Amino acid sequence: MAGFGAPNDSYVVNCAGLQADRIARPFGFSQHYTILPFKGLYLYSDEPAGSLRTNIYPVPDLRNPFLGVHFTVTVDGHAKIGPTAIPAFWREQYAGLAGFSLRDLAEIARLQLGLLFSAGFEFRRLAVEELAKYRRKHLVSLAGHLAEGVRVEDYRRWGRSGIRAQLLDTRTKKLEMDFVLEGDDRSMHVLNAVSPGWTCSIPFAGHVANEIARLRGGRGYPAGDLARPRPAG
Numbered sequence: 001m002a003g004f005g006a007p008n009d010s011y012v013v014n015c016a017g018l019q020a021d022r023i024a025r026p027f028g029f030s031q032h033y034t035i036l037p038f039k040g041l042y043l044y045s046d047e048p049a050g051s052l053r054t055n056i057y058p059v060p061d062l063r064n065p066f067l068g069v070h071f072t073v074t075v076d077g078h079a080k081i082g083p084t085a086i087p088a089f090w091r092e093q094y095a096g097l098a099g100f101s102l103r104d105l106a107e108i109a110r111l112q113l114g115l116l117f118s119a120g121f122e123f124r125r126l127a128v129e130e131l132a133k134y135r136r137k138h139l140v141s142l143a144g145h146l147a148e149g150v151r152v153e154d155y156r157r158w159g160r161s162g163i164r165a166q167l168l169d170t171r172t173k174k175l176e177m178d179f180v181l182e183g184d185d186r187s188m189h190v191l192n193a194v195s196p197g198w199t200c201s202i203p204f205a206g207h208v209a210n211e212i213a214r215l216r217g218g219r220g221y222p223a224g225d226l227a228r229p230r231p232a233g
């Protein structure tokens with residue numbers, strides 16, 4: 001979370017990921033949104049470094065908010081496949097019972113059950129598809145659609161999990177697929193920033209800065225300006 005401006009002219013920028021919706025509420029925002037956490041795991045290859053030369057991405061299924069299984073070359077040159085996007089039971093369920101929250105568990109159980117029974121086929125399809133990826137063999141077979149010679153015996157090690165802060169619109173019961181920003185002249189809240197990637201995170205930061213400038217009556221920054229170094233002083 002960041003604040004800028006003079007002390008009596010302060011401005012709050014909330015980019016708190018998994019907690020962004022909760023931080024936004026006392027400011028009067030995120031009134032019909034909540035974060036649904038999804039756990040993302042990768043499977044690591046035991047093949048020698050350099051076996052995979054480049055990242056391989058699938059054509060995304062536009063019905064899903066998640067990109068789908070892909071290959072990544074890690075910094076030490078090894079391959080990993082994933083991630084999964086399995087519903088988590090509490091927001092910071094990274095490992096074991098660490099970060100356990102009864103409040104999260106109750107809220108998420110209620111939301112997930114509601115979505116399974118009332119949000120129609122789409123959420124059920126997504127949940128079934130994603131849960132199946134917990135099976136190593138299945139995850140490897142999905143990766144096998146993208147490259148030749150992908151063998152289940154090479155992929156044995158699960159990595160540490162990440163948790164995706166996926167925003168749910170509680171009125172429409174839809175998972176938000178795009179960036180969601182809410183704010184005014186006092187605060188700005190980044191509620192959904194699911195996959196900014198290298199190519200889009202800097203322009204997105206520029207967009208957020210522009211929105212803040214616009215809401216505060218300023219002229220905004222020309223697109224792309226934030227990506228360039230500013231002269232000192």
Ligand SMILES: Cc1cc2nc3c(=O)[nH]c(=O)nc-3n(C[C@H](O)[C@H](O)[C@H](O)COP(=O)(O)OP(=O)(O)OC[C@H]3O[C@@H](n4cnc5c(N)ncnc54)[C@H](O)[C@@H]3O)c2cc1C
Nearest residue numbers: 001015016017018019040083162163164193194195196197
């Ligand atoms: C397994 C996995 C794979 C992914 N793969 C990709 C990918 O290939 N490409 C891609 O573009 N995106 C990917 N993503 C998504 C990407 O990681 C997120 O979209 C991105 O990190 C969101 O950025 P953010 O700054 O909004 O939130 P975060 O990166 O979650 O940052 C939020 C920060 O706020 C802090 N915070 C929380 N609460 C408070 C508080 N009360 N006070 C102060 N600080 C607080 C947290 O500690 C954290 O540092 C992946 C995510 C996962 C889980």
